[in-house]
Amino acid sequence: MHIVVCTKHTPDTEAKMSVDEAGNVSWGESPLIINPWDEYAVEEALLLREEYGGTVTVISMGPEEALEALKHAIAMGCDEAIRIWDDACADSDTLSTSYVLAKAIEKIGDVDLVLFGKSAIDTQTGQIGPAVARRLGIPALMYTIKIADLDPDGKSITVERLLEEGRQVVTAPLPAAVGTTKGINEPRYTSFIGIRKAARMKYPHWTLADIGAEEDKVGASGAAVRWPQVMPPPAREGEAEIIEAETVEEAAAILVEKLLAEKVI
Ligand SMILES: Cc1cc2nc3c(=O)[nH]c(=O)nc-3n(C[C@H](O)[C@H](O)[C@H](O)COP(=O)(O)OP(=O)(O)OC[C@H]3O[C@@H](n4cnc5c(N)ncnc54)[C@H](O)[C@@H]3O)c2cc1C
Numbered sequence: 691m692h693i694v695v696c697t698k699h700t701p702d703t704e705a706k707m708s709v710d711e712a713g714n715v716s717w718g719e720s721p722l723i724i725n726p727w728d729e730y731a732v733e734e735a736l737l738l739r740e741e742y743g744g745t746v747t748v749i750s751m752g753p754e755e756a757l758e759a760l761k762h763a764i765a766m767g768c769d770e771a772i773r774i775w776d777d778a779c780a781d782s783d784t785l786s787t788s789y790v791l792a793k794a795i796e797k798i799g800d801v802d803l804v805l806f807g808k809s810a811i812d813t814q815t816g817q818i819g820p821a822v823a824r825r826l827g828i829p830a831l832m833y834t835i836k837i838a839d840l841d842p843d844g845k846s847i848t849v850e851r852l853l854e855e856g857r858q859v860v861t862a863p864l865p866a867a868v869g870t871t872k873g874i875n876e877p878r879y880t881s882f883i884g885i886r887k888a889a890r891m892k893y894p895h896w897t898l899a900d901i902g903a904e905e906d907k908v909g910a911s912g913a914a915v916r917w918p919q920v921m922p923p924p925a926r927e928g929e930a931e932i933i934e935a936e937t938v939e940e941a942a943a944i945l946v947e948k949l950l951a952e953k954v955i
Contacts, residue, residue, distance in 0.1 A: 691744030691842050693735040693803045694795055695768065696822065697728040698750055699759040700812045709922045722755050724762040727807030729877035730870040732763045734837065735805050737875060742842055745769045747798060751779060751790045757893055764888040765880035771891070772798075776898040778909045786912035788821030793901040795826060802842060804867045808833070816869075823867035831860060832869035 701707075705720035724732075735746040747770040748763040750756040760771035774794050782790070795801055804826070806819035816832070823830035831849045835857065839848040845864040850857045852871055880888075898905060906912060933948075935941035949955045 691738065691742045691802050692798070692800050693738060693744065693746045693805060694798060694801050695728070695731050695735050695746060695748045695763065695805045696750070696791055696818065697732070697748055697759045697763055697807070698725045698810050699723065699752060699756050700725045700810055703811065709920050711922065713920045713922075715920050722758045724759040725807055725810045725812075727809060727811065727870075727872070728759065728763075729766070729807075730872060730874050731805040731807045731868075732766050732768060733875045733877040734868075734870050735803075736767045736878070738803070738837070738840065742840065744802075744842075747772065749774065749791065749794055749798075751775065751782070751787055751794070760893055761888040761891075762880065764891055765884035766878060767881075767884060772894050772896055774896045774901060776905075776908070778898060778905050778911070781910035781913065781917060782908065783913035783915045783917075784815055784817040784821055785914045786908050786910075788818055788825055789907050789912060790898075790901070790903055791818065792822050792825035793903045794896060795822070797896070797901045802845075802864050803847070804828070804865070806832075806867065806869045808869060808871050819867055819869040826865070826867070829862035829866045830869070831862060831866055833871050834868050835871050835874055837868070837874075 699722045701717035702720045702723050705717040707715060707717050709715050739746050746768045748760055748768045749772045750759050751774045753775055756773050760773060764771050774790055779790060795804060804822060809816040819832055820830040833852045834849040835852040836850040838850055846861060847864055847866050848859065848861040849868060850859055898908060933941045933944050935944055
């Protein structure tokens with residue numbers, strides 16, 4: 691079994707986002723972490739490897755910072771990690787990101803399963819999984835809450851998908867793309883040995899030429915959507931009055947009088 695997990699680096703969930711006058715979005719000095727939803731995908735890949743054997747390769751399209759996500763996945767126990775990047779990949783949207791990831795997976799070659807997190811916590815479209823599956827021409831089993839059956843020799847997989855009304859059981863041929871959801875497992879912590887391995891490991895860097903991708907289909911050139919302009923909201927104008935009184939009842943009575951005077955009630 692060869693399982694590929696797609697992962698992305700995101701700002702820490704504690705990060706304070708800000709927007710400057712020019713519309714530049716920043717999360718300050720906040721550390722970058724593996725997209726938290728991807729830990730479920732990594733854990734599921736490791737559980738499947740424990741049961742069926744094989745290799746887990748984790749991939750990310752991104753600049754140097756993407757190594758944070760790859761290192762975390764290696765520290766959890768993945769075997770290989772590949773970063774794909776070229777300056778032309780800057781300003782990718784989901785269309786162009788899925789193209790690059792699909793080309794990288796094609797280059798890896800003998801892949802049985804491609805796993806994704808539910809979505810990325812920053813831009814959060816949830817489009818990458820289905821888009822990569824579409825490009826590879828393989829089934830997309832998104833919102834999977836359970837892998838009920840896997841038959842690597844018979845090349846089939848049965849999953850339970852989480853829907854608003856309940857669960858849907860789907861059987862599909864391998865290779866397939868599976869989007870994991872919270873609850874599918876309990877992601878393990880990184881181990882000390884894993885962290886050391888991740889720190890020492892060499893992370894191959896594939897360029898567009900390495901994966902045979904065409905430059906006009908990646909980054910801003912291949913994007914269908916332009917990144918929307920972001921502006922800080924206009925400063926609020928208004929006054930606040932703190933009602934001071936001896937007791938809560940007195941304060942409430944004053945508040946009622948003021949609301950009546952303003953014709954709010
Ligand atoms: C500097 C910058 C510029 C951008 N410019 C634009 C722009 O011009 N137009 C626009 O529409 N969007 C832009 N984006 C957003 C970009 O489209 C998304 O970050 C990207 O396509 C992934 O989509 P998502 O975050 O919604 O992932 P989702 O679809 O929510 O993620 C689903 C799964 O796919 C994985 N995944 C997502 N991205 C990657 C990746 N790169 N490598 C491996 N796995 C991945 C996730 O980790 C998750 O497991 C920009 C982002 C950045 C950081």
